[in-house]
Amino acid sequence: MKWLVVAILACSAAVAGADTQRTIAGSLQLDYLAVPTDADSHEAAFDGMTVEAALKMSFAMTRNASVSVKACFACHGFEAAAAYVDLRAADELAVRIGRLTPELGGFPQRADPSIHHSSDKPLIYDMGRMLRHAAWNEGILPAPWVDNGVELLGTRFVDGGRLDYAAYVMSGPKGARDAADLDFVASRDPGKYYVDNNSQPVVGARLSGAVDLDSDGHAITLGLSAMAGRYDPQRELDFVIAGADIALSLAGVSFRGEYLARRTDMAIGSNPSARWKYGPGSDGRYDDHFFKHGFYAEAEAPIGRVDAFARFDGLLRFGNVLEGSPLSSSSRVLRYTAGAAIRIVADVRLKSSVEYYRFNDLPDDVALHLAVATPF
Amino acid sequence: MEYVEGPSLVTLIDDGVMAPLRVVQLARAVCEGLVYAHTAGIVHRDLKPENILVTPGPGGPVPRLVDFGLALSIDQSDARLTESGMTMGTPAFAAPEQLAGKPIDHRADLYALGMTMFEMLTGGLQPFEGQLMEVVSARTTRDAPRISQRAPKLGVPRAVEDIVARLTRRRPDDRFQSARAVIDAIDALRLVPEAEQPTEQIATRPARGGWLAIGLAACGLAVAGWFLLAPAPPSPAQVAVPVPVAAPRPVVVEIPAAPPARVAPRHRVAREPVAAPIEKPARPAESPRELRARIDGVDVSGALPPGDVRRAVERQRSALARCVPASPQTVVAQFTIGEARRARDVRARGAEAGTNACIVSAFGDVRTEAAPDIGDVKVTVRIAFVGST
Numbered sequence: 001m002k003w004l005v006v007a008i009l010a011c012s013a014a015v016a017g018a019d020t021q022r023t024i025a026g027s028l029q030l031d032y033l034a035v036p037t038d039a040d041s042h043e044a045a046f047d048g049m050t051v052e053a054a055l056k057m058s059f060a061m062t063r064n065a066s067v068s069v070k071a072c073f074a075c076h077g078f079e080a081a082a083a084y085v086d087l088r089a090a091d092e093l094a095v096r097i098g099r100l101t102p103e104l105g106g107f108p109q110r111a112d113p114s115i116h117h118s119s120d121k122p123l124i125y126d127m128g129r130m131l132r133h134a135a136w137n138e139g140i141l142p143a144p145w146v147d148n149g150v151e152l153l154g155t156r157f158v159d160g161g162r163l164d165y166a167a168y169v170m171s172g173p174k175g176a177r178d179a180a181d182l183d184f185v186a187s188r189d190p191g192k193y194y195v196d197n198n199s200q201p202v203v204g205a206r207l208s209g210a211v212d213l214d215s216d217g218h219a220i221t222l223g224l225s226a227m228a229g230r231y232d233p234q235r236e237l238d239f240v241i242a243g244a245d246i247a248l249s250l251a252g253v254s255f256r257g258e259y260l261a262r263r264t265d266m267a268i269g270s271n272p273s274a275r276w277k278y279g280p281g282s283d284g285r286y287d288d289h290f291f292k293h294g295f296y297a298e299a300e301a302p303i304g305r306v307d308a309f310a311r312f313d314g315l316l317r318f319g320n321v322l323e324g325s326p327l328s329s330s331s332r333v334l335r336y337t338a339g340a341a342i343r344i345v346a347d348v349r350l351k352s353s354v355e356y357y358r359f360n361d362l363p364d365d366v367a368l369h370l371a372v373a374t375p376f
Numbered sequence: 377m378e379y380v381e382g383p384s385l386v387t388l389i390d391d392g393v394m395a396p397l398r399v400v401q402l403a404r405a406v407c408e409g410l411v412y413a414h415t416a417g418i419v420h421r422d423l424k425p426e427n428i429l430v431t432p433g434p435g436g437p438v439p440r441l442v443d444f445g446l447a448l449s450i451d452q453s454d455a456r457l458t459e460s461g462m463t464m465g466t467p468a469f470a471a472p473e474q475l476a477g478k479p480i481d482h483r484a485d486l487y488a489l490g491m492t493m494f495e496m497l498t499g500g501l502q503p504f505e506g507q508l509m510e511v512v513s514a515r516t517t518r519d520a521p522r523i524s525q526r527a528p529k530l531g532v533p534r535a536v537e538d539i540v541a542r543l544t545r546r547r548p549d550d551r552f553q554s555a556r557a558v559i560d561a562i563d564a565l566r567l568v569p570e571a572e573q574p575t576e577q578i579a580t581r582p583a584r585g586g587w588l589a590i591g592l593a594a595c596g597l598a599v600a601g602w603f604l605l606a607p608a609p610p611s612p613a614q615v616a617v618p619v620p621v622a623a624p625r626p627v628v629v630e631i632p633a634a635p636p637a638r639v640a641p642r643h644r645v646a647r648e649p650v651a652a653p654i655e656k657p658a659r660p661a662e663s664p665r666e667l668r669a670r671i672d673g674v675d676v677s678g679a680l681p682p683g684d685v686r687r688a689v690e691r692q693r694s695a696l697a698r699c700v701p702a703s704p705q706t707v708v709a710q711f712t713i714g715e716a717r718r719a720r721d722v723r724a725r726g727a728e729a730g731t732n733a734c735i736v737s738a739f740g741d742v743r744t745e746a747a748p749d750i751g752d753v754k755v756t757v758r759i760a761f762v763g764s765t
Contacts, residue, residue: 068681101749155745347752
């Protein structure tokens with residue numbers, strides 16, 4: 001991995017200021033998370049300072065073929081966030097091959113800290129910044145989800161709008177033998193992510209359409225996404241993710257909303273009474289799956305150099321939990337966020353936000369974020 | 377035909393803010409002329425204070441439309457028009473679609489009327505401030521501000537302000553759809569002269585004093601009649617055209633070297649956008665028909681593959697073809713692509729204002745297949761308008 005990063009940096013230096021067939025871009029965010037309400041939360045959150053950095057280079061080999069490579073440095077160390085080739089036959093048909101972020105949902109397309117104005121991500125796409133993230137095992141699917149595979153995608157431009165579609169075959173998230181949930185750490189483990197754990201790919205698709213509301217760039221976008229497959233080495237445990245998203249820009253204000261749900265099989269195990277927190281149901285059987293779903297609704301409004309935003313999001317989980325889990329069979333967390341991103345100079349933004357968590361199984365919490373983020 | 381002299385509306389505007397009553401009376405009269413011209417399928421294309429002469433009449437000042445030199449009829453292959461190709465009008469009064477080189481119709485004249493009324497009511501203020509390019513860019517991207525925003529202390533009656541605001545909407549569909557509709561809106565006002573009341577008041581019942589409108593309607597008939605009936609124009613001059621129907625007043629036109637031919641009444645002006653020189657049309661050294669737009673370079677800075685951006689730019693070729701200037705020029709256009717996957721903050725420089733504005737409009741429609749996943753993408757496009765080989 002380190003060699004990959006070195007290679008990217010070397011290439012980046014070589015192409016900086018070179019001809020127009022190459023582009024390079026990067027981003028950096030340093031975030032400070034403070035949790036003043038509950039000392040226990042400190043142990044279950046990445047409080048303190050975290051840094052995320054990304055560097056991406058694209059190279060156009062021909063008019064219709066390009067290669068993109070993106071390296072990230074964050075909680076998992078250095079990671080290849082993208083390494084793919086794009087082959088485009090037409091606007092309506094292209095194929096993307098390599099390590100990439102498949103099309104799932106709306107937010108993953110703007111997951112880079114240089115784009116979204118909050119320091120963290122919606123709960124359904126959380127990748128470690130939510131409080132109690134270990135108890136919840138993150139959200140539905142951490143964003144950006146990066147995986148190895150092939151994606152067919154295209155765009156149909158029409159008068160007054162567009163239609164985007166994508167379908168993909170990926171390695172898929174990983175889980176352990178007799179797993180009770182997806183193992184996101186193993187899925188992103190730099191030492192393992194280049195191989196599939198069960199050689200059975202997952203499949204997914206996304207369909208979205210945008211309608212221009214005027215010629216000033218105001219539009220409404222609707223999207224539908226789904227992904228399904230198996231995640232354990234025995235190829236016995238299924239998962240299905242499905243969701244819908246909407247984005248509306250109107251009079252300078254952006255509104256976004258998204259719903260995402262995941263049904264995940266769980267291995268009951270050879271000794272379920274010791275493994276599970278709750279006993280069998282009235283039919284004498286233990287839950288063999290759980291259902292997790294969530295949403296967010298947010299609004300952003302530019303006011304001079306300040307982008308003010310507010311978000312309401314939530315995560316809900318239904319189903320048995322492992323013995324020792326602080327969650328119940330019906331857990332819920334709702335979060336209320338308000339904040340502002342202030343443009344300091346050029347594209348450098350100072351982000352600040354306050355988050356109020358309401359857990360039904362755990363004490364309520366407050367989190368404070370202060371970050372500096374910039375693309376470059 | 378008689379030679380007519382008279383001060384243009386510019387003189388009156390230079391004298392200061394005009395009373396709303398006077399403004400709407402003059403505007404109504406101008407509309408009467410436009411009604412007939414538009415019904416005859418003629419679009420003035422260069423309506424502005426300089427082209428409205430105000431002459432004394434027995435009942436008060438009478439506006440006279442002049443300089444139909446840029447007037448255009450659709451369905452005709454007027455050589456002069458197709459050669460000049462692309463612009464028309466004076467930038468300060470030309471409609472956004474006119475500046476952008478898009479097809480125009482009679483509603484472009486209504487926009488120009490609105491801009492003229494804006495100046496009359498404000499003593500010469502323009503809705504947009506700034507350098508020419510900024511103004512052109514602003515007008516092609518948003519509605520004109522209301523008079524009360526530009527000159528809040530003038531106290532222009534809201535109903536009058538509403539009429540001007542609707543006339544100066546960026547999108548033709550948002551404007552009044554005909555000069556007749558403007559007349560109806562004005563007739564719905566009731567402005568009381570300052571001499572009769574301390575302040576001007578507006579009521580909703582029809583106003584009296586339609587004689588002026590009738591007179592101007594006749595003027596309009598005369599304008600159209602001249603275009604329809606004149607077999608061969610004399611040399612360019614300001615002449616008064618005898619009124620072909622019972623009407624109290626002549627209309628003054630400046631005869632173009634090649635007046636529009638007689639056509640069936642239609643309001644749509646051109647299938648291909650036409651552009652006129654920014655000021656007085658001058659015959660170009662090279663016909664724009666012989667020029668084509670060549671994309672010389674697309675520089676991309678940011679997190680999109682350059683090929684993706686270039687394809688997006690090239691999708692605008694047909695729109696660029698409508699921007700061909702009168703003579704070879706090179707234009708540099710810049711824009712930004714963000715998460716909305718479409719160009720914003722589009723700028724163009726290097727060519728005449730009309731061409732730049734046309735390119736701004738064309739590139740405003742640039743859309744990419746994907747959004748940049750890091751920050752925004754900055755794009756610089758070099759376009760050369762060169763002769764065909």
